[in-house]
Amino acid sequence: MNTPYHNNQEFLSHISIDSVVFGFHENELKVLLLELKDLEKYALPGGFVKKDETIEDAASRILKWRTGLDEIFLQQFKVFSSPDRSKDNPTIPIIKSLIPNIDISFYNDRFISIGFFALVEYTLVNPNPDELSIKCEWVNIDDAKNVIIDHSDIINGALEALRIQLNYSPIGYNLLPQKFTMPELQKLYETILGKQLDRRNFQRKILSYNILNRLDEKRVGVAHKSPYLYEFDLENYQKALENGLKSGW
Amino acid sequence: MNTPYHNNQEFLSHISIDSVVFGFHENELKVLLLELKDLEKYALPGGFVKKDETIEDAASRILKWRTGLDEIFLQQFKVFSSPDRSKDNPTIPIIKSLIPNIDISFYNDRFISIGFFALVEYTLVNPNPDELSIKCEWVNIDDAKNVIIDHSDIINGALEALRIQLNYSPIGYNLLPQKFTMPELQKLYETILGKQLDRRNFQRKILSYNILNRLDEKRVGVAHKSPYLYEFDLENYQKALENGLKSGW
DNA sequence: ACAAAAGTGTTATGTCTACACCCATGG
DNA sequence: CCATGGGTGTAGACATAACACTTTTGT
Numbered sequence: 001m002n003t004p005y006h007n008n009q010e011f012l013s014h015i016s017i018d019s020v021v022f023g024f025h026e027n028e029l030k031v032l033l034l035e036l037k038d039l040e041k042y043a044l045p046g047g048f049v050k051k052d053e054t055i056e057d058a059a060s061r062i063l064k065w066r067t068g069l070d071e072i073f074l075q076q077f078k079v080f081s082s083p084d085r086s087k088d089n090p091t092i093p094i095i096k097s098l099i100p101n102i103d104i105s106f107y108n109d110r111f112i113s114i115g116f117f118a119l120v121e122y123t124l125v126n127p128n129p130d131e132l133s134i135k136c137e138w139v140n141i142d143d144a145k146n147v148i149i150d151h152s153d154i155i156n157g158a159l160e161a162l163r164i165q166l167n168y169s170p171i172g173y174n175l176l177p178q179k180f181t182m183p184e185l186q187k188l189y190e191t192i193l194g195k196q197l198d199r200r201n202f203q204r205k206i207l208s209y210n211i212l213n214r215l216d217e218k219r220v221g222v223a224h225k226s227p228y229l230y231e232f233d234l235e236n237y238q239k240a241l242e243n244g245l246k247s248g249w
Numbered sequence: 250m251n252t253p254y255h256n257n258q259e260f261l262s263h264i265s266i267d268s269v270v271f272g273f274h275e276n277e278l279k280v281l282l283l284e285l286k287d288l289e290k291y292a293l294p295g296g297f298v299k300k301d302e303t304i305e306d307a308a309s310r311i312l313k314w315r316t317g318l319d320e321i322f323l324q325q326f327k328v329f330s331s332p333d334r335s336k337d338n339p340t341i342p343i344i345k346s347l348i349p350n351i352d353i354s355f356y357n358d359r360f361i362s363i364g365f366f367a368l369v370e371y372t373l374v375n376p377n378p379d380e381l382s383i384k385c386e387w388v389n390i391d392d393a394k395n396v397i398i399d400h401s402d403i404i405n406g407a408l409e410a411l412r413i414q415l416n417y418s419p420i421g422y423n424l425l426p427q428k429f430t431m432p433e434l435q436k437l438y439e440t441i442l443g444k445q446l447d448r449r450n451f452q453r454k455i456l457s458y459n460i461l462n463r464l465d466e467k468r469v470g471v472a473h474k475s476p477y478l479y480e481f482d483l484e485n486y487q488k489a490l491e492n493g494l495k496s497g498w
Numbered sequence: 499a500c501a502a503a504a505g506t507g508t509t510a511t512g513t514c515t516a517c518a519c520c521c522a523t524g525g
Numbered sequence: 526c527c528a529t530g531g532g533t534g535t536a537g538a539c540a541t542a543a544c545a546c547t548t549t550t551g552t
Contacts, residue, residue, distance in 0.1 A: 012263045012359065012361070013262060013263060014261045014262060014263055014264060015263060015264065015361060049330070049361070051332075051359060052332050053332065054330045054331055054332065055328055055330040055361065056330070076327065076328055078325065079304055079325055079328060079363055081298070081303045081304040081305070082303055083300075083301050083302065083303065110261065110300060112261070112264060112298070112304065114328055163498075164417075166497070166498055167497035167498065168413075181504090182504085182505095183503080183504075189498065193498055197498070198541095198542070198543075198544090199503095199504080199505095200505090200506080200507085200543095200544090201541070201542065201543085203505090203506095204540095204541095205540090205541085208540090220550095221551095222503095222550085222551090223502075223503075223550070223551055223552085224501080224502050224503040224504070224549075224550050224551070225502080225503055225504040225505075225548065225549040225550050225551095226503095226504080226549070226550065227503085227504060227505085228504090228505085248415070248416035249412075249415055249416060249438065249442055249446075430531090431531085431532095432530080432531075447514095447515075447516075447517090448530095448531080448532095449516090449517090449532090449533075449534085450514070450515065450516085452532090452533095453513095453514090454513090454514085457513090469523095470524095471523085471524090471530095472523070472524055472525080472529075472530080473522075473523055473524070473528085473529050473530040473531070474521065474522040474523055474529085474530055474531045474532075475522070475523065475531080476530085476531060476532085477531090477532085
């Protein structure tokens with residue numbers, strides 16, 4: 001079988017992409033990580049840029065392979081370029097042992113990595129490991145610690161970018177299932193921000209954007225009072241994206 | 250004389266840097282552009298990344314060469330990667346004609362460009378052209394039109410990033426001389442944002458950040474009532490940078 | 499019936515907006 | 526002395542923060 005790692009001559013040298021894929025499940029913010037073979041370390045899903053595609057197309061292609069999803073919300077947020085990051089990359093021995101005849105010089109070069117973050121609906125993802133990894137799985141963001149190279153910096157940078165993004169666009173649409181409750185949306189915000197928010201003030205503020213429709217349905221089978229279900233009002237949601245949520249200056 | 254264009258084997262292939270250097274003068278927002286030889290086109294100051302430096306160091310080195318300034322406020326904001334951007338790069342013929350024996354294949358490769366924006370104090374800059382350009386000069390941002398490749402996109406992206414930055418940090422420090430008046434600071438904000446602001450509300454908001462000291466001096470020799478001079482309170486300014494200006498959520 | 503969570507409302511506080519007035523300066 | 530811009534203040538609209546009561550559900 002041909003994998004991306006064989007055909008390194010179709011990629012641009014020195015440039016890689018690493019994506020922090022965020023998902024939300026059971027009130028926890030998760031990140032998609034690969035567990036590498038023979039190491040007890042994790043890595044971000046990443047890859048390289050083909051000679052005729054944009055970095056956005058590359059990130060999209062890579063994540064389609066990892067998650068099965070088309071049309072992922074993706075955003076570049078920072079380039080990571082420390083010269084040290086290319087030293088002692090623990091995936092190189094794995095590649096060498098798995099593909100003995102490979103031209104390893106491509107991987108031994110210095111790489112500058114473009115960081116993307118992605119927002120996906122947890123339940124739609126089919127995590128798919130590659131030949132370097134034993135598994136691809138969701139990890140709670142607080143537990144995403146034992147990672148290679150500077151991937152910890154990349155994760156932190158992505159979270160920071162996500163927090164800023166929260167002030168400019170209504171993030172929930174990409175992370176939640178179609179129907180969701182107000183407390184679920186609030187938990188999402190609280191988890192991203194890492195702080196508690198007032199229930200009533202949160203609801204008022206979110207509703208003031210006019211991007212949610214309350215349905216005539218409630219979440220049943222849950223303990224205590226049944227909360228209403230909401231969905232995003234796509235038309236107003238698009239408008240809100242164009243105008244931006246905050247004025248600032 | 251040896252210039253960067255000769256020694257292309259010391260650079261990473263496929264990766265370039267383009268910087269949008271903002272300055273503020275006579276109530277206008279300016280951008281530093283190079284006028285290319287034999288073309289009636291302008292280009293952003295840019296360059297390549299050495300094999301052992303970060304992109305931030307590269308951007309800093311390149312701008313030191315162009316402006317004479319150390320310690321420039323610099324921030325990466327976006328990577329530009331359209332495959333088309335490497336076709337018909339009008340600087341390649343110039344390089345070829347100026348340096349006949351050069352290995353042009355480096356420049357003929359596809360380049361992905363990392364966009365930075367820089368904020369500098371206009372009066373401190375000594376614009377310095379390179380061998381490809383007849384001059385390096387300040388151009389009003391509205392007149393920065395006749396530029397090569399996608400440099401127009403890069404300028405627009407930088408301006409957008411600067412506008413967002415305005416909500417997170419007090420920009421004026423890097424763009425204004427040490428002493429300045431409130432109307433000057435306001436004009437800077439108005440120019441960046443492209444809209445008028447209320448004089449009194451602006452002053453109140455800026456002062457509420459507690460990052461300015463009003464001096465016992467006024468600008469003299471100017472028509473009408475003499476405005477007070479202000480300077481940044483560096484201690485509080487640093488604090489404000491750490492905490493961020495806006496809470497948002 | 500009770501505990502726990504959800505729906506809804508109120509009040510105080512602060513921030514933003516839109517103005518009006520007086521003052522100083524150069525012409 | 527006057528036109529122009531700068532310094533300062535204030536009232537209303539609006540947003541935010543803090544908090545209380547009622548309702549619904551599963552147990």
